[in-house]
Each structure stands twice: as C-alpha cells, then as structure tokens.
Amino acid sequence: MSTVRRFFCLFVTFDLLFTCLFWIICILINGENLVKALEEEVEHYSIKTSIFDIVMTAAIRFTVLLLFYALLHINHWWLVALTTAGSCAFLIAKTLLYTWQTENSRPFEVISPNIISYCLG
Template structure:
C-alpha cells in the first residue's frame, strides 16, 4: 500500500489531538470549572492583586523609613527646628539630607500612581524611579560632603539605594510574572468552560446495551448437523 500523503497525516494527527483535548475538557467537572472562574473573577473584582498590594505596602514602607531616618538625623544634629531650617530653608546640595527625603517622596508618588491608581502592567515606571534614584545618589555621594557628617552620611544614601532596587526586583520578578500567570490561568479555564458547554452530555454505559437473545433466535444461529 502507498503511504498516506504528508498533509493527510497531519490532518489525522490534528484531528486526533483535537478529539483528545475535547475528551480532556469533557472530563473536567463543570462545578470545578465554575468555582475556578468565580475565584478568578473575584480576584479581578478586588481591583488589585495580593502581590501588587504587598508591593504598594513596601513602597509606603520605603517612604516612611527614609522619613524616620531623616527625622532622627534632624534631631541628632542640634534639634529638629534648627536643623530643619538649615537643611530646607538654607538648602545646600553638598551637606543637606533633605533631597534624599524628596527622592523617597518622588518614588512613592510615581509608583503608587502607576501601580496602584493606574494599575500599570509594565516596568517603565519602576525603571524611571530606580534610574533617577541611582544616578542622584551616586552623584551626591561623589560630590557632597556627607561622609564627614557622621553615620547618617552613610546610612541614608545606602538605605535609599537598597530600597529602590528591592522595589525593582520585587515588581519585575514577583508582581508582573505572577499577575501574568494568573491571567493566563483565567483564560485557560474560561476557554475550557466554553468548550465544555458546547459538548453534549456524555452518555453513560447504561445507555448502551444489547437485548437478551430469544431461544428461537439461538436455535437459528446454531449450525445444523448434516447427515
């Protein structure tokens, strides 16, 4: 016999795979499908995923922690009122910590606006804040005289730098991949439920039976003896 053409083999293979997938979809319990869909839709109705909420909490922690360190620095170096006037009113790039606090405010506003209010699903906002933070801190450490002002000259720039890069890592490796995976699962479950709804209910084994043969039919089927 001649072998089947290549296109016919591909057609048969595709048909077999489609029938197999339909059998798999039909084997899924419809109750489980509806429960999964409702769970995913419930997450969408919350407006923000759990991992994104954790990210926003960490961004808030970034602002509060830098603010706390700055207030401690103000209180240590001669009282809050005098030091605040010196660092804010008489701002000096080479000796003031006020710009590091403003940098934390900048990160907080951009990231909360992008990933909590606008629910952005891209990395450009976190890339902007991290790039600005890194460039500014590197320039300030090189040009300023913070190291001659005690331990806070080391602590505030290092903490701000580390927090900015932790936010970048958390968004890029946790928030965006996990949300994309959840969305893909939702699409797969919805597609499976739609295909299962198009398939008629499976027939049970009891619907296929052979009626018992009568005695007369059994006699007809028996071979006759030839004399």
C-alpha cells in the same frame, strides 16, 4: 487590587516612611534641635550640605510609583526601572557632591540614608 500589587504599594510606602525616619534620626544624632535642623536643611537647601534631598527622592519615587501602579494600574516593569535608575543616579551624584569635611558632618549622616535608599529603592 491584587495581593502582589498591594504588597508593592505597601513596600513603596515603607520606603518613604523609613527614609524619613532615618533622616530624623540622623538629625537627632547630630545633636541639633529638630526645628532648627528642618529650617536649615529645607529652607537653606544645598546639595553639598543637606540630606533632605534623599527624603525628597524617596517622596518622588513614592508618588510616581503609587500613581502609576495603584491608581492607573500599569502592569509594566519599565516605571520601576526608570525610578530606580533615576534615584540611584541622583544618590551617587549626591554622595560625590556632599561636603564631607565640615565640622558638623559625619559620614553616618549621608551614608545611612543613602544605603537605605539604595536597598529599598
């Protein structure tokens, strides 16, 4: 595996881990119990109230890119363009559909992971 391909795989892994870490930080800043928040955001998922889908977007991007670039050794740029466009479209829709005016909602919750996903994705 070439150095550039290995760096790309590490970068995609960093994207997933950093997005997960930021999601956990947003939960803890909100003052919630981590287990309760995981149950609320994962089991009772809603695009309007949960930010777990941002983590899942990073996980899907991670899985697809590592599958094609690390395991199948695809050399074309179209897959990165496709996953980036799909992620950005979903994150824009997420930002527009998110309920901002709830009592527990702070703009930091959604904006920070979205910015991280835009920058790294």
